[in-house]
Every structure is written in C-alpha cells, then in structure tokens.
Amino acid sequence: MKFTKMHGIGNDYVYVNCLEEAVDRPEETAKFVSDRHFGVGSDGLILIRPSQKADFEMAMYNADGSRGEMCGNGIRCVAKYVYDYGLTDKTRIQVETLAGIKELDLTVENGKVSLVKVNMGAPELSPEKIPVLAQAEQAVNLPLEVDGIMYQMTCVSMGNPHCVIFMKEDVRELDLEKIGPSFENHPRFPRRVNTEFVNVIDRHTLRMRVWERGSGETLACGTGACAVAVAGILNDKTEHEAAVHLLGGNLHIAWEGGDSPVYMTGPATAVFDGEVILPEDIK
C-alpha cells in the first residue's frame, strides 16, 4: 500500500490517497501501520477519499483502530497533500469529516503548502453532546475524581470529546503514562475522551500536553488545542486569541465565543513517501 508520512507539529499519521489506493479494513490497517516496531510507526491512519459534499473526505483512525470524528493536525496535512500532490489547485478547500464539512485556507510558498488556517466550527459545550456525564448546562470547571485525586475539568467537543484540566504544577513534569489511561477510560465519558493538561503562561499563551483517546500521548493535538483555548476563555484565563505551546510545536487559536467558529492556524509537513507490505489477513 502506497502512503505518505506527514505530521502536524509532531502529531504524525500515515496518509493514504484513496483516490488511488483501496483500504478495505481501515481499523486493522491503522493498528498495523501505527506500530512503531512492526509497522510504519505513527499516531494513526488518515484516508483521503473523494466526497460528494466537499472537495475531499478525511477518514481518521487512531493507533488502536478507533475512528476519530475529527483531527485538527490531520486535516491541515490533508490540505497540504491534496495541493502539493496536484489533486487540487485551490487555496480554499472544503473537507468532509464526521464532524461536518471544514473549510481551510492554504498558504503556499514555493509551490508547496506551508501553513493552513482551519475553520474548526463552533465548540459544543452541552454535556450530552460531548458526551460527558455531568449535572450542569455546561461542563465548565466541574470536579472529576480520577484514581482518588480530585481535578477540575472543563469539557468541550470539537466534533470529538475533550476534557481540559488546568494545573498549577508544570505539566512537563506529569507522568502521563500513569494517569492518562484513567482519564481516557473514565466512566463519565461514554465514548472515552481526549484529555489535555494545561498551564496558563499568560492571558495569550497556554502550554499543554495531551493523552489522546486511542493513541496515548501525542506530541500535539489540534482539536485539543482548540478545546484548551475555548476552556481558557470560558474560565476567564485567556483572551480570544492564544498561542498554544505543545511538545511538538505551536498553534494559533482564535474564538470570539458563543456559536462563532474556532480558527486554528498551524503548519503541515510531509516527511516521506513509502510503500508498506500489508499482512495477508488485513488486505
């Protein structure tokens, strides 16, 4: 199977052009290619497909084979792929996802996409649509007990579920391998959850780490950065634009509040083209 390895500030996926390649068993293929010893090595698999409703469709699968409704770093790389590999010459494109159709503006330098601005749509804050079990209109600054420790959470959906935890201690010191799975699989999240651990640097700057649903700790999470910026505004910790510092790099997030869309701007990088030999039982 031909693929292109790309990343959005270190959140790396195997991308397959399904206008050319057939991927019949995406969940198993995602698990196989994601393995960093027996496969290619990635946070998951992203399929670029034709769409009836938009220019293209993005289908995203985590390293455990589960499907994500949306992927912020991934959709920027999809935009880069379709432009750089000649599938479109448009610099404003629409991509269909399980979280709806997203509109992207491409910055092109020397014939290649260098930066992408994504209209991520409005955040969803009602608990039943995130989903999170919470007796409140919005799950903003609510208690959550994890492994006997009390945290304050703010939950946001960007099409996929996020649990944002603001912390006093430096998130770079956190043992995410230890606590991440307990958040991901917490019973109050019926569809599991992506969890972001955040330090507020100032009213325009946030630092985060993320334990992703289905992939564990990643170097960056685009939908997570959006959820963090929204949570910062809802908790009056940040202004309507923020730089979010992630292990793999930085994203710029802007949100005017209410039902207005969240805008995410960041880079997309292609690393190599390859061909992987799929095991017979997942072809």
Ligand SMILES: N[C@H](CCC[C@H](N)C(=O)O)C(=O)O
């Ligand atoms: N693990 C996420 C999907 C990938 C999101 C992240 N990689 C991003 O850039 O938004 C989920 O299951 O909802």
